[in-house]
Amino acid sequence: xxxxxxxxxxxxxxxxxxxxxxxxxxxxxxxxxxxxxxxxxxxxxxxxxxxxxxxxxxxxxxxxxxxxxxxxxxxxxxxxxxxxxxxxxxxxxxxxxxxxxxxxxxxxxxxxxxxxxxxxxxxxxxxxxxxxxxxxxxxxxxxxxxxxxxxxxxxxxxxxxxxxxxxxxxxxxxxxxxxxxxxxxxxxxxxxxxxxxxxxxxxxxxxxxxxxxxxxxxxxxxxxxxxxxxxxxxxxxxxxxxxxxxxxxxxxxxxxxxxxxxxxxxxxxxxxxxxxxxxxxxxxxxxxxxxxxxxxxxxxxxxxxxxxxxxxxxxxxxxx
Numbered sequence: 001x002x003x004x005x006x007x008x009x010x011x012x013x014x015x016x017x018x019x020x021x022x023x024x025x026x027x028x029x030x031x032x033x034x035x036x037x038x039x040x041x042x043x044x045x046x047x048x049x050x051x052x053x054x055x056x057x058x059x060x061x062x063x064x065x066x067x068x069x070x071x072x073x074x075x076x077x078x079x080x081x082x083x084x085x086x087x088x089x090x091x092x093x094x095x096x097x098x099x100x101x102x103x104x105x106x107x108x109x110x111x112x113x114x115x116x117x118x119x120x121x122x123x124x125x126x127x128x129x130x131x132x133x134x135x136x137x138x139x140x141x142x143x144x145x146x147x148x149x150x151x152x153x154x155x156x157x158x159x160x161x162x163x164x165x166x167x168x169x170x171x172x173x174x175x176x177x178x179x180x181x182x183x184x185x186x187x188x189x190x191x192x193x194x195x196x197x198x199x200x201x202x203x204x205x206x207x208x209x210x211x212x213x214x215x216x217x218x219x220x221x222x223x224x225x226x227x228x229x230x231x232x233x234x235x236x237x238x239x240x241x242x243x244x245x246x247x248x249x250x251x252x253x254x255x256x257x258x259x260x261x262x263x264x265x266x267x268x269x270x271x272x273x274x275x276x277x278x279x280x281x282x283x284x285x286x287x288x289x290x291x292x293x294x295x296x297x298x299x300x301x302x303x304x305x306x307x308x309x310x311x312x313x314x315x316x317x318x319x320x
Contacts, residue, residue, distance in 0.1 A: 055291040075291035088275040095252040098185040100245050106193045111200035130194025142259035145187050149173040177268040207233040236317035243319055247304030250296045272296055
């Protein structure tokens with residue numbers, strides 16, 4: 001048999017990867033589609049950053065920029081010496097961590113359960129029911145939570161029915177500060193767990209079905225197929241979403257805490273955003289509010305890059 005040698009043509013060998021501007025021209029339709037978003041991003045996210053200078057001033061709205069009194073890091077020093085700010089920082093970190101853990105675990109578990117359902121109609125019903133609360137505003141959702149947890153609500157009625165609480169001694173759940181973090185976590189899971197499963201279900205559809213068939217032929221049961229095929233298949237998505245959530249660790253929210261909070265649970269319900277509103281904007285202390293917001297942004301930035309670097313060192317998927 002004669003040996004045949006495949007040789008590449010000179011044109012093929014001399015072909016170089018397309019440069020940046022060449023790709024820009026080739027993908028001009030996508031670039032033009034992204035222009036409005038880039039303009040919005042610049043106007044509403046980057047252009048207002050000059051306002052951070054207010055954090056280093058004793059800002060007076062009636063004075064011009066160059067007439068303001070510069071006081072350096074005085075507001076930052078005040079924040080870390082203020083007992084109220086340290087308390088809201090504790091609440092923010094606690095509720096963010098609870099939301100992070102519960103949100104991830106419940107969303108992944110629900111996605112795994114839905115992926116194993118073979119009855120299409122039942123699967124669609126469960127998905128629809130779990131998605132619906134996400135589209136309810138927190139104003140309506142908080143009202144539902146308050147009604148459910150009220151002394152004459154369904155939770156107390158069930159506790160009385162089971163004999164765990166006596167009639168007339170109903171529990172005022174939102175009046176006990178120590179309960180607030182748990183109630184917030186449960187409310188957030190109820191509202192967003194269905195929506196959070198969408199990404200994981202989409203990632204599961206990218207797994208080759210042949211892997212499940214091969215594992216089934218080898219005698220792997222359903223839990224083994226989940227542990228050795230499904231979870232490793234969606235692991236990159238889990239890591240990327242985890243990195244993004246860690247970057248938002250100081251973003252515990254505003255609406256649920258503001259709407260569910262009251263004078264009895266204020267020591268556990270206030271977060272940084274409420275602190276900014278109550279003790280900064282409402283009292284005209286704009287410099288203090290900007291300092292608190294700046295602190296939150298800088299810490300989030302550091303956490304994001306630290307989580308991404310750690311994922312890179314561990315050989316996992318990362319954002320960049």
